[in-house]
Amino acid sequence: MPGKRYLMIPGRTTKQGQQINLGKDHAEYQAIVNTLTMHPEDMKEVGIPEGGTVRIRTDFGETTFRCQQGKVPLGMIFVPYGPPTCRLMGGDTDGTGMPTSKGWEVELEPVVDLEPVADLEPVADLEPVAAEAAVPTGPGEQ
Secondary structure (H helix, E strand, C coil): CEEEEEEEEEEECCHHHHHCCCCCCHHHHHHHCCCCCCCHHHHHHCCCCCEEEEECCCCCEEEEEEEEEECCCCCCCEECCHHHHHCCCCCCCCCCCCCCCEEEEEEEEEECCCCCCCHHHHHHHHCHEEEEEEEECCCCCC
8 A cells, every 4th residue: 555645854963963972873862863744633644653664655765753743834754864754865965965855745554563662762852943944935046
């Protein structure tokens, strides 16, 4: 069954920046970059429990994330930059040196054979400030 389509906005968070001092292999950093934030109503519509696992697909690849609810607009998901988002990006940089990554339409589906991750602390700063700051505001902005 095909997944539902959402607008994905990746970005960096302050918590992610603080954790980089511990290293990208540290459990706290990995928890941040492997967590996706969705609107609670979108989670309910797709049948994803808090802490559940979702699969995201683009034309370039796919990966899974732990899902948490947060203050993002309906129809939009926010993910921090990290190894999982790199699996979703193509190689085109439009001459900037960084692959185009804002405002992708992605396919999302629940992964039903995995149990929700209940023992992880919520990643609090993956919410509106980071998501809103990442939304392009004009022509050519990415």
